[in-house]
Amino acid sequence: MRIVTVGREFSSGGRELGKRLADELGFAYYDREIITEIAKRTELDEHYIASRAEQGIIPDCNVTFGRTFAYPSFAQQNDIKILVSERHIINDIVGLGKDFVIVGRSADVLLRAYKPFNLFVYADMKSKIERCRARLGENEQMSDKQIEKKIKQIDSGRARHRELISNGKWGAKECYNLCINTSDTVIKDIVPFVADIARSWFERNIK
Amino acid sequence: MRIVTVGREFSSGGRELGKRLADELGFAYYDREIITEIAKRTELDEHYIASRAEQGIIPDCNVTFGRTFAYPSFAQQNDIKILVSERHIINDIVGLGKDFVIVGRSADVLLRAYKPFNLFVYADMKSKIERCRARLGENEQMSDKQIEKKIKQIDSGRARHRELISNGKWGAKECYNLCINTSDTVIKDIVPFVADIARSWFERNIK
Numbered sequence: 367m368r369i370v371t372v373g374r375e376f377s378s379g380g381r382e383l384g385k386r387l388a389d390e391l392g393f394a395y396y397d398r399e400i401i402t403e404i405a406k407r408t409e410l411d412e413h414y415i416a417s418r419a420e421q422g423i424i425p426d427c428n429v430t431f432g433r434t435f436a437y438p439s440f441a442q443q444n445d446i447k448i449l450v451s452e453r454h455i456i457n458d459i460v461g462l463g464k465d466f467v468i469v470g471r472s473a474d475v476l477l478r479a480y481k482p483f484n485l486f487v488y489a490d491m492k493s494k495i496e497r498c499r500a501r502l503g504e505n506e507q508m509s510d511k512q513i514e515k516k517i518k519q520i521d522s523g524r525a526r527h528r529e530l531i532s533n534g535k536w537g538a539k540e541c542y543n544l545c546i547n548t549s550d551t552v553i554k555d556i557v558p559f560v561a562d563i564a565r566s567w568f569e570r571n572i573k
Numbered sequence: 574m575r576i577v578t579v580g581r582e583f584s585s586g587g588r589e590l591g592k593r594l595a596d597e598l599g600f601a602y603y604d605r606e607i608i609t610e611i612a613k614r615t616e617l618d619e620h621y622i623a624s625r626a627e628q629g630i631i632p633d634c635n636v637t638f639g640r641t642f643a644y645p646s647f648a649q650q651n652d653i654k655i656l657v658s659e660r661h662i663i664n665d666i667v668g669l670g671k672d673f674v675i676v677g678r679s680a681d682v683l684l685r686a687y688k689p690f691n692l693f694v695y696a697d698m699k700s701k702i703e704r705c706r707a708r709l710g711e712n713e714q715m716s717d718k719q720i721e722k723k724i725k726q727i728d729s730g731r732a733r734h735r736e737l738i739s740n741g742k743w744g745a746k747e748c749y750n751l752c753i754n755t756s757d758t759v760i761k762d763i764v765p766f767v768a769d770i771a772r773s774w775f776e777r778n779i780k
Contacts, residue, residue: 543754550777552777562765563766
């Protein structure tokens with residue numbers, strides 16, 4: 367089974383790259399699909415889950431292991447539900463035994479045992495702001511400063527979440543096979559070549 | 574003019590990748606050639622220059638600008654000669670107006686005005702030790718620990734040298750267009766695809 371994981375800075379085009387890469391390789395693709403599935407299994411609202419995920423869910427372990435027992439708050443219970451459900455879903459995906467691309471979810475860490483090909487997608491702030499602005503709806507007015515703040519918030523959530531489950535630092539190149547700077551880059555231009563690099567790596571490393 | 578710069582961790586295969594990439598793209602290639610040319614122009618010994626370069630030349634500015642004037646030592650004079658000569662040679666290469674690949678020399682910083690495509694090549698320590706061992710001569714006996722120490726020494730010299738001339742940190746992915754982890758990778762397998770990514774980037778960005 368061949369797995370590509372895609373870590374990405376918010377608004378760097380990582381999701382687009384992941385989706386196109388899956389199409390190019392003929393792999394299944396998982397990203398938002400996982401949120402939808404968590405919603406089904408936990409009966410929590412999909413937007414709520416997405417927003418918790420964006421903030422970087424960090425369940426407070428003291429709740430259960432601290433000296434003073436405190437019953438977890440409603441929000442904490444939900445966070446734990448989301449995380450547990452996410453793990454189950456990723457296990458189920460692996461259980462299918464089919465090649466796939468997965469975006470986010472610290473999947474490079476969770477799936478380490480399956481030797482995935484790990485990508486990290488990043489860009490300079492200017493190009494992330496442009497990419498983010500291009501996706502804003504007509505009714506969403508945001509200044510560059512507001513967009514930058516949002517990007518930094520989301521990324522710091524991702525970093526905190528990853529650092530909770532791994533020693534490796536989020537976005538540290540050592541954790542990835544290939545790090546792609548998408549500034550000044552049209553993603554669809556490079557997807558076939560990134561796919562070639564992944565294919566060549568799988569040929570050597572996945573029997 | 575299209576320029577590819579290759580930064581690399583010692584023994585990560587960056588030089589091989591740079592050379593093969595130049596062949597693949599039909600670009601000129603500069604690496605050791607620069608050391609040879611410095612030797613010619615400064616009349617210093619080539620091995621001496623290579624060894625100073627490996628240690629990360631940092632001319633002591635206090636020599637000329639400090640409060641107490643001290644005549645620079647012989648070694649310091651040589652370091653300054655080497656650095657000045659290196660800049661001249663790189664300018665001469667640019668003056669030729671031909672596409673080229675350049676390895677090391679913090680060329681991504683020195684050539685920033687020409688908008689180069691910047692690569693960084695790295696690998697995990699295990700694979701760097703293996704790569705280094707494979708290149709050792711029959712009479713060079715080194716333990717893994719000794720090799721690791723050498724790798725770290727050389728890389729810290731490179732980092733110091735780069736940080737002297739730039740705000741960007743050596744090896745920080747933000748400074749590069751693409752960062753390639755060569756662990757578990759046969760370099761010649763991926764060169765054509767790295768060349769494709771560079772070509773596609775040049776098409777969009779270099780008129």
